[in-house]
Amino acid sequence: xxxxxxxxxxxxxxxxxxxxxxxxxxxxxxxxxxxxxxxxxxxxxxxxxxxxxxxxxxxxxxxxxxxxxxxxxxxxxxxxxxxxxxxxxxxxxxxxxxxxxxxxxxxxxxxxxxxxxxxxxxxxxxxxxxxxxxxxxxxxxxxxxxxxxxxxxxxxxxxxxxxxxxxxxxxxxxxxxxxxxxxxxxxxxxxxxxxxxxxxxxxxxxxxxxxxxxxxxxxxxxxxxxxxxxxxxxxxxxxxxxxxxxxxxxxxxxxxxxxxxxxxxxxxxxxxxxxxxxxxxxxxxxxxxxxxxxxxxxxxxxxxxxxxxxxxxxxxxxxxxxxxxxxxxxxxxxxxxxxxxxxxxxxxxxxxxxxxxxxxxxxxxxxxxxxxxxxxxxxxxxxxxxxxxxxxxxxxxxxxxxxxxxxxxxxxxxxxxxxxxxxxxxxxxxxxxxxxxxxxxxxxxxxxxx
Amino acid sequence: xxxxxxxxxxxxxxxxxxxxxxxxxxxxxxxxxxxxxxxxxxxxxxxxxxxxxxxxxxxxxxxxxxxxxxxxxxxxxxxxxxxxxxxxxxxxxxxxxxxxxxxxxxxxxxxxxxxxxxxxxxxxxxxxxxxxxxxxxxxxxxxxxxxxxxxxxxxxxxxxxxxxxxxxxxxxxxxxxxxxxxxxxxxxxxxxxxxxxxxxxxxxxxxxxxxxxxxxxxxxxxxxxxxxxxxxxxxxxxxxxxxxxxxxxxxxxxxxxxxxxxxxxxxxxxxxxxxxxxxxxxxxxxxxxxxxxxxxxxxxxxxxxxxxxxxxxxxxxxxxxxxxxxxxxxxxxxxxxxxxxxxxxxxxxxxxxxxxxxxxxxxxxxxxxxxxxxxxxxxxxxxxxxxxxxxxxxxxxxxxxxxxxxxxxxxxxxxxxxxxxxxxxxxxxxxxxxxxx
Ligand SMILES: Cc1cc2nc3c(=O)[nH]c(=O)nc-3n(C[C@H](O)[C@H](O)[C@H](O)COP(=O)(O)OP(=O)(O)OC[C@H]3O[C@@H](n4cnc5c(N)ncnc54)[C@H](O)[C@@H]3O)c2cc1C
Ligand SMILES: Cc1cc2nc3c(=O)[nH]c(=O)nc-3n(C[C@H](O)[C@H](O)[C@H](O)COP(=O)(O)O)c2cc1C
Ligand code: SF4
Numbered sequence: 001x002x003x004x005x006x007x008x009x010x011x012x013x014x015x016x017x018x019x020x021x022x023x024x025x026x027x028x029x030x031x032x033x034x035x036x037x038x039x040x041x042x043x044x045x046x047x048x049x050x051x052x053x054x055x056x057x058x059x060x061x062x063x064x065x066x067x068x069x070x071x072x073x074x075x076x077x078x079x080x081x082x083x084x085x086x087x088x089x090x091x092x093x094x095x096x097x098x099x100x101x102x103x104x105x106x107x108x109x110x111x112x113x114x115x116x117x118x119x120x121x122x123x124x125x126x127x128x129x130x131x132x133x134x135x136x137x138x139x140x141x142x143x144x145x146x147x148x149x150x151x152x153x154x155x156x157x158x159x160x161x162x163x164x165x166x167x168x169x170x171x172x173x174x175x176x177x178x179x180x181x182x183x184x185x186x187x188x189x190x191x192x193x194x195x196x197x198x199x200x201x202x203x204x205x206x207x208x209x210x211x212x213x214x215x216x217x218x219x220x221x222x223x224x225x226x227x228x229x230x231x232x233x234x235x236x237x238x239x240x241x242x243x244x245x246x247x248x249x250x251x252x253x254x255x256x257x258x259x260x261x262x263x264x265x266x267x268x269x270x271x272x273x274x275x276x277x278x279x280x281x282x283x284x285x286x287x288x289x290x291x292x293x294x295x296x297x298x299x300x301x302x303x304x305x306x307x308x309x310x311x312x313x314x315x316x317x318x319x320x321x322x323x324x325x326x327x328x329x330x331x332x333x334x335x336x337x338x339x340x341x342x343x344x345x346x347x348x349x350x351x352x353x354x355x356x357x358x359x360x361x362x363x364x365x366x367x368x369x370x371x372x373x374x375x376x377x378x379x380x381x382x383x384x385x386x387x388x389x390x391x392x393x394x395x396x397x398x399x400x401x402x403x404x405x406x407x408x409x410x411x412x413x414x415x416x417x418x419x420x421x422x423x424x425x426x427x428x429x430x431x432x433x434x435x436x437x438x439x440x441x442x443x444x445x446x447x448x449x450x
Numbered sequence: 451x452x453x454x455x456x457x458x459x460x461x462x463x464x465x466x467x468x469x470x471x472x473x474x475x476x477x478x479x480x481x482x483x484x485x486x487x488x489x490x491x492x493x494x495x496x497x498x499x500x501x502x503x504x505x506x507x508x509x510x511x512x513x514x515x516x517x518x519x520x521x522x523x524x525x526x527x528x529x530x531x532x533x534x535x536x537x538x539x540x541x542x543x544x545x546x547x548x549x550x551x552x553x554x555x556x557x558x559x560x561x562x563x564x565x566x567x568x569x570x571x572x573x574x575x576x577x578x579x580x581x582x583x584x585x586x587x588x589x590x591x592x593x594x595x596x597x598x599x600x601x602x603x604x605x606x607x608x609x610x611x612x613x614x615x616x617x618x619x620x621x622x623x624x625x626x627x628x629x630x631x632x633x634x635x636x637x638x639x640x641x642x643x644x645x646x647x648x649x650x651x652x653x654x655x656x657x658x659x660x661x662x663x664x665x666x667x668x669x670x671x672x673x674x675x676x677x678x679x680x681x682x683x684x685x686x687x688x689x690x691x692x693x694x695x696x697x698x699x700x701x702x703x704x705x706x707x708x709x710x711x712x713x714x715x716x717x718x719x720x721x722x723x724x725x726x727x728x729x730x731x732x733x734x735x736x737x738x739x740x741x742x743x744x745x746x747x748x749x750x751x752x753x754x755x756x757x758x759x760x761x762x763x764x765x766x767x768x769x770x771x772x773x774x775x776x777x778x779x780x781x782x783x784x785x786x787x788x789x790x791x792x793x794x795x796x797x798x799x800x801x802x803x804x805x806x807x808x809x810x811x812x813x814x815x816x817x818x819x820x821x822x823x824x825x826x827x828x829x830x831x832x833x834x835x836x837x838x839x840x841x842x843x844x845x846x847x848x849x850x851x852x853x854x855x856x857x858x859x860x861x862x863x864x865x866x867x868x869x870x871x872x873x874x875x876x877x878x879x880x881x882x883x884x885x886x887x
Contacts, residue, residue: 065480262508286483292501297510303571416472 002302003309004040004295008253008275009168009193011127013100015040016270016298016310017291020257020278021104021129021172024288026078028088032095037288038295041100043196043278044089046077046131047116048106048143053079059205059216061231070231071281072205074216074223076137077106082116086123093124100276102170106131106143110160117164127167130158130192133174133199135226145199148174151186158190168193170255173239175232176202180239184249195243196255196278198236200226229281233259237272241321244273261290263297270310271317329436330428333405333421335360335398337386341418344391348409348419359402360409362394375401453636455706459627462734466530466556466629474560478507481552488541489554494870495522499538503557515565516573518558523599524592524869526566526638527621529558530630531865533723535756566641576646579605583668583883586611588655588823591619592865593856594673595642596872597845602645604880609667610647613654616704619675620857621865623700626727628734632703660826664851669879670827671845672838672854673872676862677818682719686777687813691785695720695728695814702731712736717788717806719743719774720814721751726761728812733764741767743774743806745793769806773798778805785811817862827852837861845875853879 004015018041019025019034026045034042053075061070078085093101103120105128107113117128132154134144147153154171161169171187173180175198187195204224206215214222236258243249256274260266261282269277282290298310307313337348337360352360358370364385366378379399388395398409410419436442469477481503489499497518505514518525534540534555542551565573583606587594590612598608616622621635643649655663663670679694681687695718701708711732718729721744733740742761744751747770751758758768771793778787788811792802819836829849831839838854840846845853855871857863 262504262510264509286504287485289501290504293505293508293510293513296513296516297505297508300510300512416470 002299002307004299004302006040006275006310008100008255009127009170011041011100011102011168012098013040013276014098015295016266016274016276017041017294018043018100018102018255018276018278019283020280021046021131022280022284023075024280024283027080028092031088031092031101034283034288034291035092035096035099038291039099039288041102041126041276042092043102043104043129044085044125046104046106046134047082047085047120048077050079050081051076051137054218056216056218059225060229061205068229068281068285070205070227071229071284072200072203072216072225072227074136074218074225077131077134082119086119089120089123089125093126100126102127102129104129104131104172105161106134106138108141108143113157113160114164117161121166125167127170127193128161128165129170129172129196130161131172131199132157133172133197135174135176135200135202136224145174145176145202148172148183148199149177151182154183154186155190158187158192162191170194170196172196172199174199175235175239175258180242181246181249184243184246188248188252192252194253194255194275195249196257197239197243198232198258200228201232201235203227228258229285230259230261233265237268240269240274241272241318244315245318245321261285263294263301266294267298267301267313268317270313271315272321273315273318275314323434325434325437326432328430328432330426330430332424332426333407334400334403334424335405335409336420336422337396337398337409338418338420339386339388339391339395341415342388342391342395343415343418344388344394345414346394346396347412347414349396351408351412356406356408357402357404359399360396361399362396364393367399369399369402373402375399453633453704457632457702457704457706458708458710458735459631459703461710462627462731464628464631466553466559468563469556469560474506474557475509477553477557478503481507482543484543488543489538489552492538492541494537494864494866495528495873497521497525497538497558499554502561503552503554506557506561511561512565512570512573514561518562519573522866522869522873523596523642524621524638524865525558526562526641527592527625527630527635528866528869529555529562530634531621531625533754533756533864536754537864537866566638572644574603574645576603577605581883582606583879584609584666585669585671585879586663586667587671587673588663589613589619589672589674589856589858590617590639590649590651591673591675591856591868592621593675593858593868593872594619594671595639595647596869597671597673597853597855597876598647598872599642599645600873600876601879602642602647604876604883606880606883608647610649611653611655611659611663612649612651615651617649617651619673619868620696623703624696625865626699626731627703628730655823655826657826660823664827668851668883670852671872671875672823672827672830672847672852672858673856673868674820674823675857677820679813680816680818682774682813682815684774684776686779686785689779689783689785691779691809692777692811692813695724695812696817698812699724699728699731702735710735711810713738714809715739715807716810716812717741717743717808718812718814719788720816721746721753722814722816723753723757725812725814726753726757726766728814729766730757730761730764732810732812733761733766739767740765741769741806741808743769743772743788743790745771745773745796747771772806775803777811785809819861820858830854835861840871842871843874844878845871846878 021043025042057075060068063069103125132148138144139146171192253275255276256269257278413419502514502517539551587610601608618635716732772790773793787805791798830847840854853875856868
């Protein structure tokens, strides 16, 4: 079994799986049950001056039969006294000395930061996470994402905390910003030892169409909240990768968060540069027990790739994340439909015809290409004409000269392995857009000034 | 033993073939991942079903297989032969919701079969035990294999003695081929053998060898199952054309010289699952007519409703309230009919005799108990039904060194019950050996 232990800027953890600062890490009793289930660390529900919450506070978006594909909340930071939280943190650290306990913090004045940090460190935390990400409730009070969106302020407050902190400081960023790299660099400039991202995305989860009130409803009103869960994973992956490959922001370890629900999600975050990963929604949905498959699945994956440690996976996909202008314009894929597998649903025909490049046809006769086709003449059906094992003469065919290799047909096809995208030599030398521009061939005829 | 020739069972095809990756994922995604899931409680080996299903959904098939095998080393054959309709899937919360329950058996097959396919990395490596003990098993059926496999994985020496030429017990010799073919059962036997279990076939344990086993081994596990098919005791019963159900099934599965039932008129006497199995097998082989002759009414049958439904779809008729009186043969001794009387509450009504014409009669009215063997092990007792007395939670018999499980102690249940017994006995012994070491 591969070694899953990590060292995050000096914070040691038996595995990269941490509870995110949120309801699952609200109390000591929960955190201890989570550690028993296998979680390697927990970022405590954000501490500060206790607040008052509303009822209700959560909303969900379902997709088909899958519940909570997206999730949102209008909950604030901890509603429990600092003293209670600290007593529980002390207790957890005493009983679980090898697990990572990180205090998430949010407050206002420099003096408040000093007091809060000192109290948490006295309680024995392994690190601190600055919540500069909460996009609702707290930002209106000048905290949370209102700091994360202001690079100067972010640097300044981070540097205050570094004056006081003896343990590593992680800066938790908000995705609600124009340029994440600017925010990441600001965190590093302030002396942050690590970055966590993403916090939730500003959102309105839906509208109650009977009452005509946004959701989640509090009496006859609601408020914008923070969006998370499986739906936000692609956004989180991009923001993570943007920081991980940046020369300044990429210097510090990153704790990846956003839509992680299983080991595969986690492996993707790690491949794009995360050292640890944090989970909130999936635990709120299914409970602490999900970590068993995360540990088991990740270690099976690492074993299958011959990797001895999770550290060998970290960042392995970053070199493959490039500017569009550096992609090879001569690389060519063609869609192939396997008549043995096709069930004749013809979803690919409609998808290509209405949503892509009008080059999938049915029937054993020559077809007129659309007027805008690049290839002259009629599209010729393959010979011999494919007769499907299940689909008979309903198997569609691809007019290969017109196929641009976009993937759409393969994405809509419900049958595994039926439509494959096959590499085809284009006969052209490798050339990127940037190279083309540099060679003075960056202008395509037919533009605004022609 | 290798299986040779075009055995009849090769004509019968898998009713629930292996899922493809995407079929498995789609089915797995349907699972609600219940907490304190009822399906787990309905499984005699308490496999953590929602966990293994979620692992399939996440693409962690190997992890899913481990979750299954950790509780049930014969998770592959169980996946294929368990009557899930009355076990795990029968308790799926979807039933109450009037939706199709999760296909737990098929998902379990997907995980176990793909993870133990030839070429896959071993899921288990036997421990190196500092003070290994020696255990012997009598019979190489599911109960013994579960026991021996678990002992071998702990680093103990496990030897299995089997009287037949093939190992696997009824998994190899008795299960309906449309659920599990003999070669797949033997593949599973080989998998368990891979843990270091030594299996010796063609070795029947009798009084002498029992003594030796007790002297040479630290513990003995009795997993001998049941004996020969019971007879009706009616005139004309002995001779060609009347077969015992399990004997016929064994021949159909393993002996390539067995004649087919194609175009024959077959009568199956009995109302249990073995009777339904024989009837379905004959029907699938192309019999001209298959009827089950049962002494009481349909609702009294011990066979499962879902199996009877499957049999009907295949053209099997049920002749209920009919009690066999004699086998009618022509002057050459060839069976021509079964004479039956009308039954009322299972009793024959005098004067109601009539003939049911047929070419072949299969008797599926039960199997005898192997009392003899128990006598060779001092202290081992039998219960009123003739089963070996053992505590199912621990496998312990009246002799501290002797354990027992499976059909031999329960009188004939399912493969999964045999596996649970074997596993429990192994856990008991492992704890005992560890405590002493
Ligand atoms: C026709 C039929 C169909 C069935 N179908 C199903 C099904 O679909 N699903 C299901 O879950 N269950 C089914 N069962 C029940 C299931 O097969 C048994 O419950 C299970 O096999 C019991 O396992 P066991 O290890 O106790 O015994 P067995 O599988 O009977 O194995 C006992 C072994 O011990 C050997 N043996 C006996 N005496 C000696 C001796 N003195 N020395 C050496 N070896 C000896 C025998 O040769 C045999 O190989 C079926 C049973 C029958 C008869
Ligand atoms: C109900 C709820 C409360 C949260 N509270 C906090 C908080 O107090 N502090 C914080 O830093 N993040 C908070 N978050 C954000 C999460 O820590 C996490 O960044 C976000 O949910 C994305 O991860 P996920 O997709 O795994 O849920 C909260 C999220 C939810 C759903
Ligand atoms: S989840 Fe618990 S706290 Fe929330 S509404 Fe339901 S019962 Fe109340």
